[in-house]
Amino acid sequence: MAPSAGAVECSRARRAVCRRAPRRLVGRLPARLLARLLLAHLFVAQMLLAPCRAQPVADAPWASAPPRDAQPRALRRGARLFVNHCLGCHGARNVRWADLRALGLRDARIERDLMFGADSLAAPMRSALSAEQARAWFGVEPPDLGLIVRALATRQHRGADVVYSYLRAFYRDDATPSGWNNLIRPGVAMPHALWAQQGVRAARFEGPAAPGAARRFVGFTELSPGELTPRRYDADIADLVAYLQWMAEPEHETRVRVGSIVVIILILLGFLTWRLRVEYWKDLT
Numbered sequence: 274m275a276p277s278a279g280a281v282e283c284s285r286a287r288r289a290v291c292r293r294a295p296r297r298l299v300g301r302l303p304a305r306l307l308a309r310l311l312l313a314h315l316f317v318a319q320m321l322l323a324p325c326r327a328q329p330v331a332d333a334p335w336a337s338a339p340p341r342d343a344q345p346r347a348l349r350r351g352a353r354l355f356v357n358h359c360l361g362c363h364g365a366r367n368v369r370w371a372d373l374r375a376l377g378l379r380d381a382r383i384e385r386d387l388m389f390g391a392d393s394l395a396a397p398m399r400s401a402l403s404a405e406q407a408r409a410w411f412g413v414e415p416p417d418l419g420l421i422v423r424a425l426a427t428r429q430h431r432g433a434d435v436v437y438s439y440l441r442a443f444y445r446d447d448a449t450p451s452g453w454n455n456l457i458r459p460g461v462a463m464p465h466a467l468w469a470q471q472g473v474r475a476a477r478f479e480g481p482a483a484p485g486a487a488r489r490f491v492g493f494t495e496l497s498p499g500e501l502t503p504r505r506y507d508a509d510i511a512d513l514v515a516y517l518q519w520m521a522e523p524e525h526e527t528r529v530r531v532g533s534i535v536v537i538i539l540i541l542l543g544f545l546t547w548r549l550r551v552e553y554w555k556d557l558t
C-alpha cells in the first residue's frame with residue numbers, strides 16, 4: 274500500500290459521527306427542519322474533520338513479520354500477549370477459548386492463565402469493552418482481531434506485515450485525542466497498547482507542513498525507555514502477529530505440515546517409479 278493511503282483521511286471515528294446523525298432523523302422530522310439540521314450537521318462535520326485530517330507520511334517504517342511457522346511456543350506467547358494487552362478492547366469472535374488447545378495448551382492452563390474468569394471454554398474470545406463504551410471513548414469501535422490479518426492484507430503487503438509494522442510504528446503526538454499517532458496508519462484512534470514495553474518515542478519528520486502534502490519520516494527520538502530492548506519488543510510483536518495470523522487461518526499450520534508430508538511422499542514415489550523404469554528397461558534391452 275502506498276504509505277498512508279487510508280490514513281490521509283480522517284479517523285473512522287469522526288467519519289462515523291458524521292454519517293450517523295442524519296439517518297436516525299429521517300422520517301421523523303419535517304423536511305425543512307431536516308434540511309436545516311443537515312446543513313448544521315455538515316458544518317459540524319467540517320469542524321470535526323478539519324483538525325483531525327491526518328497528514329500522510331512518506332518513508333513510513335514498513336517491515337516484514339519474522340516467520341513463526343510451526344513454533345507452538347511462539348504462538349502461546351502471542352496468545353498471552355493478545356489476552357493481556359489487546360483483549361481489553363478487541364475481541365476475536367471466530368475463536369473459542371477451547372480452540373487454544375490446538376496450540377498445545379491444557380484446559381486448566383487456558384482457564385488459569387488466560388481466561389481470567391471468562392464464561393466457559395466453549396465461549397468465543399470476547400472483549401469486555403461494549404460497543405457503546407468504545408464509541409464514547411475512541412469515537413470508533415475497535416475492529417475484531419480474529420480475522421484482522423486477512424482483512425488488512427493488500428496487494429503490496431501481507432496482512433501480517435501490516436500488523437507487525439503498525440505495532441512498531443506508534444509515537445507520541447499531543448495533537449491527537451489519544452496522545453498517540455502511528456506512522457503506518459496516521460490519525461488512528463488506537464492508543465499505543467504496548468507503550469510500557471516499547472517505551473515512549475517521538476517521531477522526526479522532514480518536508481512540507483503544507484496541508485495534504487506528505488511529511489517524510491526520518492527517525493524516532495526516545496523520550497523514555499521501555500521495559501524491553503528493541504530486539505525483545507520486536508520478537509514479542511512477531512509472536513503476537515503470528516498468533517493473530519493463526520486466529521485468522523488456524524488451518525495454516527496443518528496445511529504446511531500436510532503439504533510437507535505430501536511433497537516427501539511424492540519424492541519417494543518418483544524415486545520408486547524411476548527405479549522401476551530402470552529395472553523394466555534393463556530386461557527389454
Ligand code: HEC
Pocket residue numbers: 284285286354355358359360361362363411413414415416418421425436439440458460461462463464466467513
Ligand atoms: C485501549 C483500547 C485498545 C487496545 C488495548 C488495543 N487496541 Fe487496537 N484499536 C483500538 C481502536 C479504538 C482501534 C480503531 C482505530 C481506528 O479505526 O482509528 C484499533 C485498531 C486496531 C487495528 C486496526 C488498525 C487499522 O489498520 O485499521 C489493529 C491491527 C489493532 N488495533 C491491533 C491491536 C493489537 C494487536 C492490540 C494489542 C497489542 C491492540 N490493538 C490493543 C483500540 C485498542
